[in-house]
Amino acid sequence: MRLLTPKQVNIVDQYIESLGLPVSHLMEQAGRSVFEVLHNHIQEIDGPKGVLFLCGIGNNGGDALVVARLLTEVPEVTPYVVVCGNPEEGSPLFQQQWKVVHTLEDSIVIVTDEMMQSNGNLIPSHILRDVSLVVDGVFGTGFHGELPRQIGAMFEQCKEWRSHSDTRKCIAIDIPSGVNGLTGNADVSSFRADETITLLAPKVGMLMYPGRQYVGKMTVGSIGYPFPHHALWDSGHNWPESYWNNADSLYVEARSPIAHKGTNGHVYIVGGSPGIYGAPILSAEGALRSGAGKVTIVSGANNLDALRSLSRPEMMIRDCNTVEQLDGNSTVVIGPGGGRSSTDRKYLLQWMESVIDSHMVIDADGLMAIASDVSLLKQCSYTLGKKGYAVVVTPHLGEFSALTGIHIRELYNDPIGYANAFAEECNVYVVLKGQPTILANPAGRVYLTTTGNPYMGTGGMGDVLAGVIGSILNQEQDPTNAINVAIYAHSRAGDIALEELGPGFTPTEVAQRIGCVLPTIDGYMRMIPL
CATH class of the missing domain: 3.40.1190.20 (Ribokinase)
Incomplete structure (x- = not known):
């Protein structure tokens, strides 16, 4: 199975966009792939049907918002959204999805800054009691360095929440936030996922330690376009072709x-x-x-x-x-x-x-x-x-x-x-x-x-x-x-x-x-x- 570096993810996006297929279409398809996995988890839940989305203001957060919107069509499910950052400073695709989410405020609960601040900048406990799935869409493949302290504390809170029940699950979109997609270096407070739905192909850093221990089960999701091998061959990106060696x-x-x-x-x-x-x-x-x-x-x-x-x-x-x-x-x-x-x-x-x-x-x-x-x-x-x-x-x-x-x-x-x-x-x-x-x-x-x-x-x-x-x-x-x-x-x-x-x-x-x-x-x- 082919692996991708963060730089190669950008090359793929640029190549597909050059074909006339808008990146917003890729985001929609990626969100649908994540939605299908979450829907399978939801069908197995006996407890609360809430799903909490932790969203950054980049395209990874945009993916999460697409999933939250799609979940509004599932009976008994309540999506909750926490935005980590100022939405007005988000990527164009994030802002596009954020506007759509605001039209669905009757179906999606937006956890406001005031609600977070009143709880010490952590997720309010009454919301965590109402959810069985927490979805990480804070940082994407371009993350490197250390997590902001507030976000690290929130991830630690999710880890603690998860530890109290085997029916609770933490799901990451594309790559767990805090993990470097190239080297596998990871902040100690990185989001610890039970499952990561990685888009198009696994990222190299997800197979390297210590990052690997935050990934959990790995599922490959679609972006609505097949893997463009030739685009990477023609890009001149100075990185060896990387593959995951397994029985398949x-x-x-x-x-x-x-x-x-x-x-x-x-x-x-x-x-x-x-x-x-x-x-x-x-x-x-x-x-x-x-x-x-x-x-x-x-x-x-x-x-x-x-x-x-x-x-x-x-x-x-x-x-x-x-x-x-x-x-x-x-x-x-x-x-x-x-x-x-x-x-x-x-x-x-x-x-x-x-x-x-x-x-x-x-x-x-x-x-x-x-x-x-x-x-x-x-x-x-x-x-x-x-x-x-x-x-x-x-x-x-x-x-x-x-x-x-x-x-x-x-x-x-x-x-x-x-x-x-x-x-x-x-x-x-x-x-x-x-x-x-x-x-x-x-x-x-x-x-x-x-x-x-x-x-x-x-x-x-x-x-x-x-x-x-x-x-x-x-x-x-x-x-x-x-x-x-x-x-x-x-x-x-x-x-x-x-x-x-x-x-x-x-x-x-x-x-x-x-x-x-x-x-x-x-x-x-x-x-x-x-």
């Missing part, structure tokens, strides 16, 4: 009924050193559980006995000195448990240089090795890219800081921008692990995966992911789709582990549940007919 956006190619271990791909895992032998084992587990035809752990002679004692029978263990040529249709995962001594680093870099006919995934200690020689990473991606192979790096923020030389605090402020820049500069696929996990491909596209949970933050989880990526790269023709499938399957398996086992599940238990996720992806269980 993924596809797995059907497997041939005569597939065998050779055609299903061979994953080589280079790593394993004293004290961290479990890392390559976990990568191998991830590769096996996601359908790899063969999995081989490659390490130094002194490590082989320890690795054999921990491995499964399905995992092959080989001395690095005996591996002369890799199988075709393979991926080499370099780094899990590889060690960080100068000798370990030299060994890992030698492996990177030696891969010429295979996909390559660089993880963990492999990332720390290549961080001191990023030019080698560019060389590897150039060599392999000419033959159609992908180079994937899988850092968390700390490892990405080492790769880029940029402080973690700065990376945290713009992870999408930095991941995209590094992917384009080095011609690699960047999997920046976190919440959300960000995939940036060399073509300037970014994908955000929001599945997964904080209980996955444990040692070894990334090793499993590296193995899953290595496995699915061999099974899919498009590397971007393969990596997205791997990230989704791994993170969703973590959610299943939490549901089934509760907190404290292990990376191995996550790997074991990948097989439950893959069949839910379109195409996975189909086979090419004989």
